[in-house]
Amino acid sequence: MTNIVVGRQEILDSNMSIHAYELLFRGQDFDLSSKDGSSEATNQIITDTILEIGLNNVVGNSKAFINFTAQNLLEKIPLYLPKDRIVIEVLENVAVDLRIISALKELSNEGYTLALDDFQMSSEWRPLLEFAHIVKLDVLANPLQETLDLIKELKPYNLTILAEKVETHEMFELFRDAGCELFQGFFFSKPNTVKGRRVGVNQLAAVKLLTLVNDPDVTFSELASIVSQDAGLSYKLLRYINSAFFGLRNKMESITHAVSYLGLNEVRRWVNVLTLATLSGKPGASFQQALIRGKMCELTALQCGEQAGNLFLIGMLSSLDSMLDIPLAEALEQMPIGEQMRQAILFQEGPAGDILNDVLSYERWELAHENLTCLSPEELGSLYLKSIEWAKDAFGQL
Template sequence: MAEFLIGRQQIFDKDLNIFAYELLFRGKDFDLTDKDGATLATNQIITDSILEMGLNSLVGPHKAFINFTTQNILEKTPLNLPSDRVVIEVLENVEIDLTVTNNLREFSQQGYTIALDDFVFSDEWYPLLEFANIIKLDVMAMGEAKTREVIKDLKPFNIQLLAEKVETREEFQYLKEAGCNYFQGYFFHKPNLVAGKRLGVNQTAAMRLLTVINNPDVEFADLSKAISQDVGLSYKLLHYINSAFFTLPSKMESIQRAISYLGLKEVRRWSNILTLATLSDKPEVSLQGALIRGKMCEELGRLIGEKPDHFFLVGILSSLDTILDIPLEEAMQQLPLASDIKSAILDKQGLAGEALECVINYERWNHSGMHFKNLDQLLISDAYYKGITWAKDVLGNL
């Protein structure tokens, strides 16, 4: 396990497909606000994320934005990384001089993508526009009027624009129309609420199935019957159980046998996952986020000796609002969940609720909230990494 807390944040294109991830990191043994500490941190994340963990495990086939300090650029650290996978992000506190400019130009000539964070028109930064590929705009700090003005000023240059700290769908819409190419922020994790929205026929049927699956008093026969009556789910569940993901000694040909072999809890888990996959017409990243959240909650529960399946359910169902585009309270009303599960999801109460709050803070990279009981933060970071790799494996077999 890396001696670093490692996170990531999605960067979307105009169609809300994942374009890249920004890798986030925090050192345990030195101060990242210090210049030397930040340089060491960048060097360490390169070692941890690419050499040890594997870049594909963290970002899949997508690009990775990595922040580089002045010293990193002077030492030509980026040249240790694959040019087709890494975006060199130049932070606003980088001290731009002739040597730094020339090194960045060299990186560009060797095929690296160069992104300028919080770019401002100034004498020292202006030359970077000759070869930079992406400019990141902090739309929260600038506000809409200033953002529109900057976008207009940058249009003459052959540069793509990435709007960061996008909080709402309305912001995403105006930024897309104004000319931004990429988007980063929490807007995607929030439901796109529409007054009076009704669930589609397939979604209603899926919610009914979730009702049976998550009934705390459900019996073996009732769960088997409910799954078997849904031909699509029955087929998908058997197909998934018989996939390489499970490596079973013999083929499962019936739901009854699958439940007998795997147990009620395990079949309930996979039924939840497969049913959630049918609920959303959004990009795969919505389900991916729910899976990571569920698995990370499960890992936190396991680490403190609590029921992992209970924590998993709290984590995965807490994303229903984003998946369905309805308020979370409304989604919870439609499911016969135990009161402690509902209170954990809606009010962050109980141990599972505290774990969920920790996970959400980790997703948002809110350092002050990235704690749970007496767990070392490195264990929490490792739980997040396990969630990423597990979700990748699950989606690869769906």
């Protein structure tokens, strides 16, 4: 896995639930814009990365969309990977000839799922529609009406249409109504703002709880009392602490015992996680991203020699706009945080802001060194994989 940086981007269904992930990768020894470099990169990620760290550690139980070049396909590289776990994504720069058609048809007959990336209707690519399964449309590449016309043209085929580069909820709704079934882009991590939307009563109660729990002067006994007064939170916290995630030898039967055993900061962290989970009525994609971001901020701070105390919460709260569907500045007005933390979240200012900036840059796959302030892309990539694994285990217990 030397010099390879791995990322992933969510692929959602029409209910905004995670359907799959596209694997992203880059490295200093190859250039994905060149055909030879792309082939080398794909071969290397399969042999040195996926087989080494395992698909489950990157995408959980979901499928992985993986880019394949013409040379990869002719060499039948996909056969090294399980057909029930991957989607073969055929890059748009593949020159479709009889050899490629034959190779793809063979893979389809073997039971592999084929996706045509950045598809444009042409005489060259039309034969692939007879045995491909998914067509990916870059919705920003052409005028809107051309894309909508292409969707109509594709409807007679037995295909799933995936709209990629969907950046807003309005775009999501437009292409969903037009017939697309899968969606890729950053729209789910942005607020679906509706004029006049108010925070619900249950959400206000959660905000009040967060205010009390994150009071820097709160004591052990006060924290135990605050949590104990919320029967639902007490139950969830004890169930969580007694789960396999913590691996405790003795069962915790009281909040006071849990606070004493785990410590003030650790219990505060999990109260924050559980309470923030109740704030969002969204599908799990937004909250999973918040968990990964929070953990990655914390790990990055430790790696950069910064105080990691508030970085987990900073990462989590930076996703609050997508959880509540209100602008981030408005959401933070109701949060129990100081001005430095607020500036770090809103404007990536100060040491904590630098760390959040690095994590956000990694999420957006903006890995040029001028976008990063602390760690290299390779170092961030290692922390990203650790954060995914941690968040997967944590989310699974919620």
